[in-house]
Amino acid sequence: MAATIKDVALVAGCSMKTVSRVINNEPYVKEDLRTHVQTVIRSLGYAPNISARRLVQNKSFIICILLYPGFNQEASQILSTVMDITHDEDYDILIQPYFPSNKRSRNKLVELIAEHRIDGFVITPPCDSDSFLIDMLVTYKVPLVQINPFDPTPQIPSISGEDRAGGFQMTEYLITLGHREIAYLMGSRNMRSSFDRLEGYKAALQAHHLPFEPSLVENSENNFDGGYTACKLLLQRNAGVTAVFAGNDEAAYGVIFALQEMGIPVPRHISVCGYEDLAQSKKIWPGLTTIHQPADDMIAQATHMLISILKGNPPQKQQILIPSRLVPRGSTGPVRLS
Amino acid sequence: MAATIKDVALVAGCSMKTVSRVINNEPYVKEDLRTHVQTVIRSLGYAPNISARRLVQNKSFIICILLYPGFNQEASQILSTVMDITHDEDYDILIQPYFPSNKRSRNKLVELIAEHRIDGFVITPPCDSDSFLIDMLVTYKVPLVQINPFDPTPQIPSISGEDRAGGFQMTEYLITLGHREIAYLMGSRNMRSSFDRLEGYKAALQAHHLPFEPSLVENSENNFDGGYTACKLLLQRNAGVTAVFAGNDEAAYGVIFALQEMGIPVPRHISVCGYEDLAQSKKIWPGLTTIHQPADDMIAQATHMLISILKGNPPQKQQILIPSRLVPRGSTGPVRLS
DNA sequence: CTGTTAGCGCCTTCAT
DNA sequence: ATGAAGGCGCTAACAG
Numbered sequence: 173m174a175a176t177i178k179d180v181a182l183v184a185g186c187s188m189k190t191v192s193r194v195i196n197n198e199p200y201v202k203e204d205l206r207t208h209v210q211t212v213i214r215s216l217g218y219a220p221n222i223s224a225r226r227l228v229q230n231k232s233f234i235i236c237i238l239l240y241p242g243f244n245q246e247a248s249q250i251l252s253t254v255m256d257i258t259h260d261e262d263y264d265i266l267i268q269p270y271f272p273s274n275k276r277s278r279n280k281l282v283e284l285i286a287e288h289r290i291d292g293f294v295i296t297p298p299c300d301s302d303s304f305l306i307d308m309l310v311t312y313k314v315p316l317v318q319i320n321p322f323d324p325t326p327q328i329p330s331i332s333g334e335d336r337a338g339g340f341q342m343t344e345y346l347i348t349l350g351h352r353e354i355a356y357l358m359g360s361r362n363m364r365s366s367f368d369r370l371e372g373y374k375a376a377l378q379a380h381h382l383p384f385e386p387s388l389v390e391n392s393e394n395n396f397d398g399g400y401t402a403c404k405l406l407l408q409r410n411a412g413v414t415a416v417f418a419g420n421d422e423a424a425y426g427v428i429f430a431l432q433e434m435g436i437p438v439p440r441h442i443s444v445c446g447y448e449d450l451a452q453s454k455k456i457w458p459g460l461t462t463i464h465q466p467a468d469d470m471i472a473q474a475t476h477m478l479i480s481i482l483k484g485n486p487p488q489k490q491q492i493l494i495p496s497r498l499v500p501r502g503s504t505g506p507v508r509l510s
Numbered sequence: 511m512a513a514t515i516k517d518v519a520l521v522a523g524c525s526m527k528t529v530s531r532v533i534n535n536e537p538y539v540k541e542d543l544r545t546h547v548q549t550v551i552r553s554l555g556y557a558p559n560i561s562a563r564r565l566v567q568n569k570s571f572i573i574c575i576l577l578y579p580g581f582n583q584e585a586s587q588i589l590s591t592v593m594d595i596t597h598d599e600d601y602d603i604l605i606q607p608y609f610p611s612n613k614r615s616r617n618k619l620v621e622l623i624a625e626h627r628i629d630g631f632v633i634t635p636p637c638d639s640d641s642f643l644i645d646m647l648v649t650y651k652v653p654l655v656q657i658n659p660f661d662p663t664p665q666i667p668s669i670s671g672e673d674r675a676g677g678f679q680m681t682e683y684l685i686t687l688g689h690r691e692i693a694y695l696m697g698s699r700n701m702r703s704s705f706d707r708l709e710g711y712k713a714a715l716q717a718h719h720l721p722f723e724p725s726l727v728e729n730s731e732n733n734f735d736g737g738y739t740a741c742k743l744l745l746q747r748n749a750g751v752t753a754v755f756a757g758n759d760e761a762a763y764g765v766i767f768a769l770q771e772m773g774i775p776v777p778r779h780i781s782v783c784g785y786e787d788l789a790q791s792k793k794i795w796p797g798l799t800t801i802h803q804p805a806d807d808m809i810a811q812a813t814h815m816l817i818s819i820l821k822g823n824p825p826q827k828q829q830i831l832i833p834s835r836l837v838p839r840g841s842t843g844p845v846r847l848s
Numbered sequence: 849c850t851g852t853t854a855g856c857g858c859c860t861t862c863a864t
Numbered sequence: 865a866t867g868a869a870g871g872c873g874c875t876a877a878c879a880g
Binding site: 189190202229230 | 849850852855857
């Protein structure tokens with residue numbers, strides 16, 4: 173069997189506690205004793221048993237990121253980021269699917285809190301739209317950090333994107349290119365970002381003295397099929413559209429596909445843009461114009477924030493805003509002079 | 511504090527062991543006692559402490575998937591799959607980055623084995639090209655399942671794709687479309703699949719009495735930039751190419767991008783195909799022809815296999831082969847009659 | 849600076 | 865069919 177702290181103490185001729193001090197880099201051990209213990213540790217191939225430590229400290233050293241399984245593309249970048257973090261930190265990171273209001277998801281959550289004693293959670297939209305989730309975490313006093321929450325609360329730390337500003341920037345950019353009939357694909361209604369971006373869109377129109385035309389707003393899911401379908405519906409109803417502002421990059425891919433299928437050149441006849449700047453967006457021809465606001469960065473920040481809270485260092489600012497930045501690529505161009 | 515098994519025993523008026531039996535669905539508890547204990551458990555809101563169980567059983571109930579961080583697109587699908595599994599299983603799944611022969615990766619691995627006592631590993635290529643890794647796992651007797659290993663060993667269970675067959679199918683398909691000058695982008699040399707697909711490519715040429723032309727084989731990394739660069743080099747050297755068989759889908763995206771950039775229509779002038787069938791491949795216009803052999807399925811199978819091994823049920827077959835299937839889409843077409 | 853003692857919450861073993 | 869005792873490996877609290 174593997175060596176224990178007791179074995180090391182025996183061989184090193186000191187107490188268990190001293191060995192413990194050495195392992196945990198605690199002070200109050202004379203330098204030569206410390207090095208001696210370290211030698212013994214190495215010679216025995218001793219490694220601390222994390223489970224025992226977890227038990228006695230009543231901590232799991234595991235944090236959990238709750239993700240809505242609908243977002244596929246995002247996931248790849250999130251995974252890389254998470255892997256970076258686990259590479260460096262003491263905490264293990266568990267990624268769990270969470271469907272808001274879903275019975276099984278809720279049961280799993282309870283299990284995670286009650287049995288696994290997960291130390292903290294990172295919540296991504298639209299998971300926060302399930303009030304059961306937040307209630308549960310608050311009741312059990314499990315630390316959490318929210319990403320783009322629908323209702324930011326001062327008590328709960330969060331990372332949010334400047335969606336209103338992003339919606340404004342993008343719309344203004346399209347207006348500058350000469351577009352007047354700009355469609356907006358509104359994403360899921362249980363995410364605040366959908367509404368905020370719409371606000372920005374409206375504000376930009378107003379700033380340029382353009383009318384807001386409700387029929388140019390199409391409800392759709394923020395994914396490929398959503399964008400595809402919305403685009404077709406929209407063009408049926410509204411032949412004059414010269415630009416489509418999709419709810420996110422994935423939806424924009426759907427829009428582009430639909431347009432190509434209909435033989436409408438992008439961006440020569442219709443410009444398309446998204447929101448998020450997935451890695452894929454610079455790989456599809458002719459490159460997708462979008463707002464840079466990557467989920468992975470936000471997850472990384474949230475995770476680091478959570479870990480530092482768990483380590484007893486509350487953040488300076490509870491609510492962090494990530495600025496949005498326009499990334500122009502080939503999928504948008506000047507409106508065609510007809 | 512949370513209730514313990516002791517509290518439940520006290521309230522229920524029985525011994526701890528009886529409570530333990532109830533929790534774990536063990537036999538030898540009278541039916542009415544069992545239901546009574548269950549009632550008490552519910553009323554106290556008792557939940558077993560996983561850390562304690564882990565300590566006493568000397569198991570972590572955690573398995574680890576080692577992933578090379580280079581594959582970004584795959585990751586998204588892997589994550590979804592993994593989330594599905596954790597939703598159902600008792601095991602937590604940790605996803606860890608692993609760079610073959612990298613010092614930090616190796617240290618992390620040792621930590622995972624020695625301190626975290628990870629119960630089992632799923633190894634993906636090219637991680638298995640680091641012999642330290644396999645040695646480590648075998649020495650410590652940690653169960654593992656390999657995916658597409660370079661050197662399959664009868665002793666180590668593995669899931670592999672039929673890469674040779676896939677390479678053959680795709681090449682033959684292109685030949686059937688009339689292509690004669692078919693370029694092959696060879697991926698990483700520390701993955702067996704690169705070589706096997708090349709074999710399939712050669713075999714198909716031979717079966718159709720076509721010469722194998724070494725200058726049509728280009729070494730490249732299996733990613734977007736690799737495909738992009740290889741495509742440009744290739745066309746400089748070899749103007750007559752009418753089809754490009756990329757090492758995987760990501761590389762194919764790079765090829766398509768390069769061709770579009772050069773104003774070469776796909777598939778009218780040059781056909782392009784990939785290997786893997788990522789979700790993205792049906793979303794880019796005009797759809798990527800590819801071989802269906804998704805990493806996520808293989809990971810899912812490997813993970814289930816590992817878990818069943820850990821539960822004491824060795825698999826019937828140690829080496830599992832996943833058949834490859836051709837998925838024709840819009841990126842390939844008949845060769846142009848010039 | 850170093851050591852002793854007493855659990856953490858659960859399961860295993862062996863009685864009853 | 866049920867229970868009592870002991871210990872997994874570690875650290876916290878308190879002595880020295």
